[in-house]
Amino acid sequence: MSNDIKNMAMPDEKGYFGEYGGSFIPPVLESILNEITAAYTEISKDPSFHEELNNLYQDYVGRPSPIFYLKNLSEKIGGGKIFLKREDLNHTGAHKINHCLGEALLCKKMGKKKIIAETGAGQHGVALATAAVLVGLECDIYMGEIDIVKEHPNVIRMKILGANVIPVDRGTRTLKDAVDVAFEAYLEDPVNQLYAIGSVVGPHPFPMMVRDFQSVVGREAKKQFQERYGKLPDNLVACVGGGSNAIGLFSAFLEDEDISIFGVEPSGRGFDDGDHAATLTKGSPGVLHGFKSYLLQDENGEPLPVYSVASGLDYPGVGPQHSLLKDIGRVQYVTASDKEAIDALFELSRTEGIIPAIESAHAMAFAEKLAKDLSPDQTILVNLSGRGDKDIDFVVEQYGKDYGL
Template identity: 70%
Template sequence: MSKLEFGPMPDAQGYFGEYGGQIIPPELQAVMNDIDKAYEEIRQMPEFQDELKTLFADYIGRPSALFHARRLSEKLGGAQIFLKREDLNHTGAHKVNHCLGEALLAKYMGKTKVIAETGAGQHGVALATACALVGIPCEIHMGQVDIEKEHPNVVKMKILGCTLIPVTRGTATLKDAVDSAFEEYLKDPQNYIYAIGSVVGPHPFPKMVRDFQSVIGEEAREQFLSRFGKLPDYLTACVGGGCNSIGLFTAFLNDEDVQMVGVEPAGKGLDTDQHSATLTLGKPGQIHGMKCYVLETEDGEPMPVHSIASGLDYPGVGPQHSYLKDLGRVQYATATDQECLDAYMMLSRVEGIIPALESSHAVAWAIRTAPTLSKDKTILINISGRGDKDADYVAELLKL
């Protein structure tokens, strides 16, 4: 199979091509460089890797299953659809992969508090879980709109012992939660650590989160080769900040024959201002300490964005995704709220698997695409989380 070659991602300054970096005050750059240095040292420690590997297996339940969605494939005709079942992880999503890594890193660094933001609540639940396991206090900032949409996850976070901070400013969603959490972190960056919930923010966070999430693609690659003697033809995953998708894509980047598609929220339509299609309609800019594609207003401010999926309504995106878009290595598509809802219900009723609304964007792309491909082609979807958290919200929308 044909191979591609890439340079370092990121480079020594934390850039993926022209994207990434540390667009932050010099004093904060020093703190970030300390985290980077500690991360590079600690990740090489056999005891850190052994503890993480054991927790991945015995606590999260890795490797996650690779499932052939035969009934969905038959219903759609065309390509065979496979699912990487991150929804079966402890806490119900991929987020626990990097949260365990970040909590362990905080413990090894001697930090006294872990701070984070959450959108759909999956990152918040996963981090609260990891901090309970490691024994470090945890503070989660969450937009009030998302608190109301994601009640089950809010309850779980409280049960797990985290301090939940409601954010009512701005649109009261993910971007505002990031702002609020970062402000709290800046009060004592020597003793606190900000456990960013995706492959975003200043260097080294896009690299660190990617590294912890890359287990998804490493497993999928090995599973597919072992069972079929070949790699999938297409990979697809939803993209908000982009950690579940970069986790799947990383192991396949050098495989030229594997096509990769990240699916962004088209919301109520790309012709409206109610979407979060950052890579599709945004342009290079700056947000939250990094350079990446950004959706901006005419005044150059981050645009208020929308998605039916709380975990995807972010006006920026991971710098590595921005770079991979420019290189043409990954294609970026969109799915509307309605397509997402339809995919959520179809996978639930045809395969008995209720996907998160976030993951349903990738399912929607596969539903659209599979019938256009021949039956010898394969599509692997990353089911990044389970849809229990969305069930009441979907039931209300669909009047079930």
């Protein structure tokens, strides 16, 4: 397995991770994406760009984010020790700011006037609106009407930051449709605006570019854990929708064969009714939004409706690198249901005083189950990708009575 990782360029020059990825786009966009690829390649080799970005990570975002041992929860479970990589403590409340700052700086250096994006849970939208203000760009955010209602606090934050929040009323009125509409808006003027994709999805170079910006999470975690505990974690856990927070953590550890890695997808209300978004668990290879990956699709290759209690996870595709990592067996992709995630949200809140985003609570749900089967000398590092401020109104309304609220 280690040779599979070490000997494989990820991605290759055409943007493929094995058979996944690539660029399935209209001819009108080919020159534009080639321009973006060239610009990113140039800045990725520019020490001044990295210095500017690293200074913002430190002084604006508050990096490095800490690692915290969940002593109360670990002792309550009685198995392995659970640790958190606290991306919830970043400015704007999630990991999304890591790549949004990079994309906004790229947009500015390319001379474009506006940056646009889709958002599901709103964390990408808030982070991009924040980055746009910082570097002086106009910002349009496309968001499904259902998600606008569920994630009202983040909608208000985007508007306070000066972003133009555009409701999407077509289809399922959630993340997939927001991506569709945002992409159509991008096609109207790809010269003066940049589409800042919110995860490790989309045509090349976006899966590579977002992965590279998010890799700061894994690099920090590896150094922090080794320095503090004298070894690396035995297990890594992160939630997976598109997959940016997960690949950000996983990327630094892929060659460490002794470390088990788990990506947690949403099984929603259950597989029998199709009310889930477990793409890697139940999907098959297909093409969506300009790239090839595992996809929840019908017999005609059309994306199926998907569902998750977590707005940031209800996407029918997944990052192409995750698709490859599944096929070669380096990462195990598992699931957590709505109920398990909400239970985990309250468990973490009431044992450690940390309210996680519903997305991150999926990772916590699996980590708690995993810990029960481990000995006390074994460790689990969970990427707590976001905080739950955005979710509390929805959680109280939908589940409050079940938890004594």
